[in-house]
Amino acid sequence: MVLYVIGLGLGDEKDITIKGLEAIKSSDKVYLEFYTSLLGGSTSIDRMKEYYGKDIILADREMVESGCEEMLEESRTMSVSFLVVGDPFGATTHTDLVMRAKERSIPYQVIHNASIMNAIGCCGLQLYTYGQTISMVFFTETSKPDSFYDRIKSNRRDGLHTLVLLDIKVKEQSIANLLRGNKIYEKPRFMTINQCIEQLLEIEELRQENVYSKDTLCVGLARVGQDTQQITSGTMEELVNVDFGAPLHSFVIAGDMHFHEKEFFESFRVNSETKRLPPPESSDNEDN
Amino acid sequence: MVLYVIGLGLGDEKDITIKGLEAIKSSDKVYLEFYTSLLGGSTSIDRMKEYYGKDIILADREMVESGCEEMLEESRTMSVSFLVVGDPFGATTHTDLVMRAKERSIPYQVIHNASIMNAIGCCGLQLYTYGQTISMVFFTETSKPDSFYDRIKSNRRDGLHTLVLLDIKVKEQSIANLLRGNKIYEKPRFMTINQCIEQLLEIEELRQENVYSKDTLCVGLARVGQDTQQITSGTMEELVNVDFGAPLHSFVIAGDMHFHEKEFFESFRVNSETKRLPPPESSDNEDN
The missing domain is CATH 3.30.950.10 (Tetrapyrrole methylase, C-terminal domain)
Known part of the structure; x- marks a missing residue:
């Protein structure tokens, strides 16, 4: 289906764009990258789950560094959102992820946001x-x-x-x-x-x-x-x-x-x- | 009251953040900066007006370069949104606007977004x-x-x-x-x-x-x-x-x-x- 790589911006759960929120709502699975940065202030994962109306799977360092293989393959048959604090191209690891999706002809869409x-x-x-x-x-x-x-x-x-x-x-x-x-x-x-x-x-x-x-x-x-x-x-x-x-x-x-x-x-x-x-x-x- | 300086991001009317949209909806007046960049593809002002549910006043080059005096003064007594394509700090003119608000003790809030x-x-x-x-x-x-x-x-x-x-x-x-x-x-x-x-x-x-x-x-x-x-x-x-x-x-x-x-x-x-x-x-x- 499609892999959405979505920037969350720098503040809290409301710094996502309308386009990003719509992508999440249309997704079957939602991952949150969790080790190259952190979410602002009082934003907890629970608050995000509630606000976005979706369960959120934490993608930790091991998962991201090992290439998010499973997530990439899932994107062939369902809509998957990968959430990133800041902008998706702020960290090398996420750029690599997009490159791998491209190589494998997995449809992807990047939704930009503010970064530092x-x-x-x-x-x-x-x-x-x-x-x-x-x-x-x-x-x-x-x-x-x-x-x-x-x-x-x-x-x-x-x-x-x-x-x-x-x-x-x-x-x-x-x-x-x-x-x-x-x-x-x-x-x-x-x-x-x-x-x-x-x-x-x-x-x-x-x-x-x-x-x-x-x-x-x-x-x-x-x-x-x-x-x-x-x-x-x-x-x-x-x-x-x-x-x-x-x-x-x-x-x-x-x-x-x-x-x-x-x-x-x-x-x-x-x-x-x-x-x-x-x-x-x-x-x-x-x-x- | 408050001057919101809001980044619209790079795409269309849905690239605004939730925080930005909520600020617009709470504003008495909404200006759109209209000469240092342009909005994406099919986004027309009319579409923005409809989607944001507000009338939008175009701030052209003359208004912005002459310092948006009127808008700054209005922000003392009402909530005003100033919309900018990309991020508010992408262009020198907007940075100057924030500086003037600061000097005059006009409360302001910057809502970031993606820029080129x-x-x-x-x-x-x-x-x-x-x-x-x-x-x-x-x-x-x-x-x-x-x-x-x-x-x-x-x-x-x-x-x-x-x-x-x-x-x-x-x-x-x-x-x-x-x-x-x-x-x-x-x-x-x-x-x-x-x-x-x-x-x-x-x-x-x-x-x-x-x-x-x-x-x-x-x-x-x-x-x-x-x-x-x-x-x-x-x-x-x-x-x-x-x-x-x-x-x-x-x-x-x-x-x-x-x-x-x-x-x-x-x-x-x-x-x-x-x-x-x-x-x-x-x-x-x-x-x-």
């Missing part, structure tokens, strides 16, 4: 003055991948802004559990803007090419597109202790700003009312 | 391997702005893809009518992929820095997000005579492609069934 890649425009820095987007992964004692550093360097050389996508770990196994074959998963982890800034400064410290510094102007964004959205701008030093609250967090390193961009930037500037993180000794937020 | 800046992912080239987006304007005898050339150069040096947004001229006045103060407007014009390629090659010919050539791999996209969406890939030479049909057109100059990107690219490759433009002598498409 365009909604980031809400901070006032114009989308066409961004360079390459980078991803920041959680550093460990033994692994501190710093390929982003060269990309930021290249963007800043050209005066461009850099969108930094922050790491999400959902349904990860510890190395011990992985080796033992135990299907025990760690608590989900979402990188905070504070952790991102710390890692950025750690790499600048190591590389010392003056690509950016604690005085570099940046914008921190949390829960973009949701009712509790927060946008706060300032230097890395100013933002490193700001409390941005619940996930997801996103981060922008500003390049050259035009007058209007600067005006917008200043309107979000950190001030005396901006909520700060509690001092480190009384906090265990950093490692959650 | 993220929906372009449908061609299979990953969004995080794009460099800076460029705009291609209609050349005239006396004006051939080529600042895009350096941006493409920079993107290609870093192996990045380049999204090219093609010019739209809606409600333009001829110089003669402008000077005479005649409010007579030219027919809307939308740059085709073919015109874009011709202009690109014209500038390469002039600049001769080998940034790209007729053999450079590219993707042409028409009517992204609509039922009649067309994606065709090939060299500039292969694509320059492909008939992409009705607007809007978008164009991507490929950078280095990963294996999966290349596979996707080839699946859209121009072939013997691809529709070609009629030969120039029998065609007046180029200037429409």
